[in-house]
Amino acid sequence: MKAARYYGNRDIRIEDIDAPAVEPGTVAIDVAWCGICGTDLHEYLDGPIFVPEHGHPHPISGESAPITLGHEFSGVVAELGEGVDDLQVGDHVVVEPYIIRDDVDTGPESHDYHLSPDMNFIGLGGRGGGLAERIVVKRRWVHPVSKDVPLDEAALIEPLSVAYHAVERSGVSAGQVALVGGAGPIGALTAAVLTALDVTVIVSELSELRRQRVLDAGVAAHAIDPSKVDVVEEVRRLTDGRGADVAFECTSVQPVLDTLVEALRPTGVLVIVSIWGKRAEIDLHKVVMKELDVGGTIAYVNSHPATIELVESGKIDLKPFITGKIGLDGLVEEGFDTLINRNETAVKILVSPSGEGL
Template identity: 75%
Template sequence: MARTAAAFQVKGLHMRAARYHGRGDIRIEELPEPEVRPGEVGIDVAWCGICGSDLHEYLEGPIFVPAPGHPHPLSGESAPITLGHEFSGVVYALGEGVDDIEVGQHVVVEPYIIRDDVDTGPRSRDYHVSADMGFIGLSGNGGGLGEKVSVKRRWVHPIDSAVPLDEAALLEPLSVGYHAVDRSGAKAGDFVLVGGAGPIGLLTAAVLKAKGATVAVTELSELRRQRALDTGVADHAFDPTQVDVVEEVKRLTGGRGADVAIEATSAQPVLDTLMNALRPTGVLQVVSIWSKPASVDLFQLVMKEIDVRGSIAYVNNHPDTIALVESGTIDLKPFITGKIGLDDIVDKGFETLIHHNETAVKILVSPSGKGL
């Protein structure tokens, strides 16, 4: 039987959350707990990751966050916004009409805000690029950097309790990698060059290895190159200041070149390298968020008939991604490099990822402090 939110809602209860007010301005504030409305699921947030898009907001924003006075058309909210879209948690309340999930169940969230008239069924391949699409934790509707959040049932994905909740928080960025690989068409036996061994580059490489591809990464940081090798997500790791990456790829592929290249840096030199390393009719898959225009060698694109594709977030990819982790095919534990509480989110979270990013992959935040 579905339980109404009213059965769980206690007026006057408050929680803490990290709120984005503007560029360089994140504050820990006290807010009322969310109301769990009909069709929604109340979630006690266990862990929330700090994403590259959160860093972009902090350094250059507002980008995805609606600026003050310009509310998001669906959430109706503008800054200040509760941040956090990479999170796991435990169900604490069920809104009226929700009867296929249980209180106490472990879940992750596909953090979309999408119009009610958009088809988000299992066969949809484009709801993630629908008009006015937004993200929980960037566009409003609460976020994973608050102690609690209420989310429409459609976007809540149960996970096996055998998957630790800290590792489960990485399922969202892993789904980004899964969608990028899906878009690229990479398959078993392909040689794939990944540009950048940051969080998305590493997790995309993990999906590629799970699918049977041979993976090489090009990365400036020695620590990141070594992590790619130590975690087993890369077969080869190149320092572009020491070797000619294009020649190394050709050597490893019998002169042919890479079948697929994944751009995960938003850096022009990396984009150029990937274009040069691709074989004729290869695929360049861009998964990074570029905050400035890039240049593309169109002569090479034409002469080699290269396909250039973009990917944003995910679309019906969570079930398959979750299955890879539940089956043990992908181990997410090695990618967790730090755990902090809300009060340390700027100094030990954002500042570390901005100024010492080679030492960290994914820093997780416990909004309640549990598990620290």
């Protein structure tokens, strides 16, 4: 089968490799669509980061580069391993792409398995990836999705789960006002989750295309250009002088972080969603004097079922966030290059490993 293999910094190769074999307790999935994540771009430009360097195998997967990329994907069940009796061949599914030690509690009451030692991700730390024609995954990480949800849209459920977990961590409730810093993929999807939960969303974003996209998608009530408008003053105007109840930092840009701290009301909540590759500064005096709660969030934990329900119920429409579809052979030139050099023009570019659907 064809697969995108990560060898190292700026070295991704489309190769023919053996299809994985089904083992007891696993599910074989024919991949329909796989999204290109910002993490994949970081691996390409600055890595290896999550990918175990060649000769240094990951302690759980036992694999090192080259590995197959891709962790945001949907597909169709192709084969069931022994002991898997609650799925059927032909079911539509998405994957919660974790690599976690077998002795970690990943049950429905767990709130921290995603923070366990040596955690990594399918498609980064080994165990196959969504940028291949087929993958075999442990049953625990496979989530069925209604066939009423198109498979291309289902591929966005993984990043949508990131947004859902961030919103859940914030404690925001219906009727409150949220300020989202940045309308890239995660910022836009965070806005979508907030809107689905009846939160009023204000987005701050430099790109006119991205501002218009969240407005057209109906996931933001207001979209502000911080180069032309004082975001803090505009938020205060829109909230009768109070400020935002919650804010989500989705850019890893210092001025955005500073703006969010200023725009929050006293006792507001700031959630850091983006991955920062450098040390950030925060005005702790303002945090103290406003009694702000500041927290971080990473990935998701038992978030997929509720996220899938939002999509299946129609409360979130993922179609507006799909901005491109390509084949595996165009991964770097058409996919990575666009997202690195013209990222304001795209939200989510999907890859069809088999070429079907293009």
